[in-house]
Amino acid sequence: MDRRKLIKSCSLVAVGSMFVPGFFDKVLAGEKEIYKKYNKTLLIKEDGTPITSKDIPDNTVLLFFYPYKSTPCYIINTGEEVKPTKVKLSDGKEYEFKGGIGNKKSIVAYSAICPHQWSYPTKDFSLINYYPSNQKSETTGKSGVIQCCAHISVFDVKNGGQVIEGPAELPLACVELLEEDGKIYATAVVGPNQFEEFFDMYKSDLIEQYGNIEKAKELLDKTVVMEVGKHVKEQIRC
C-alpha cells in the first residue's frame, strides 16, 4: 500500500484545560475531548474467555480494538511498574495518567493511532509499533517506547504516552484499564484522542473494510486481544 494513502495531512484542533479523569464522563478541552468514557468493554482471548494479566507476559504487546470496532489499540506489559503521572501538553496544560494494572502494575494500553498524522496498524502493515525494553530502534536507539516510523515520532509508554521526540505535538491517547475479579476492561480514553480525524481521513478504506462507516463506528462490549501479527502482515520497524 502507498504510504501516501496512509499519511495524509490535516489540521488539528486545539487541546485545552486541565482536568482530573473520573470527575466527568466527558471532558471538553477547547474543541478536543481529553477524557471520555466509552463502553465498559471486556477484553477477551480468541477463544472467547476473558484475558487476565497472567496472559500478558513481560515485554509483550498485543492488539485489540477500542472503543470502536475499527480503532486499534496496543496493550503492553512493560515488565516494570508504570507509575501514575501527569501528562503535559505543549501548551502547558496537563492531565492525569493512572499508571499500570496487573500484579506489577506494569500493564498499560494506548490507542495505536499516531497523533501526528494518524498512521495506524492496517491489515497490510504497521509503521507504529512497540519496541520492548530488549529491542532498540535503529533510528532513535530508544526502547520501551511506541515509535511511529512514518515521520519518526517516539512516545513514552511509561509516562502516559508523552512525546519523547519527533514531529508529533500531542501524546498518544491512553486507554483506561480496569481490573475487576481478574478480568480486564477498557473503560475510557484519556488524552486527546484522534478518532474523528481517523474516521475522516480513512473513510473510504473503512467503508471498504466494514461495509459502511456506521459499522466502523460500532462501540464494542467485548473485544478480542490478539498477537499483533494476527492482524498486521508486516510490522515495519526503523
Ligand code: FES
Ligand atoms: S504519522 Fe507522522 S509520526 Fe506518525
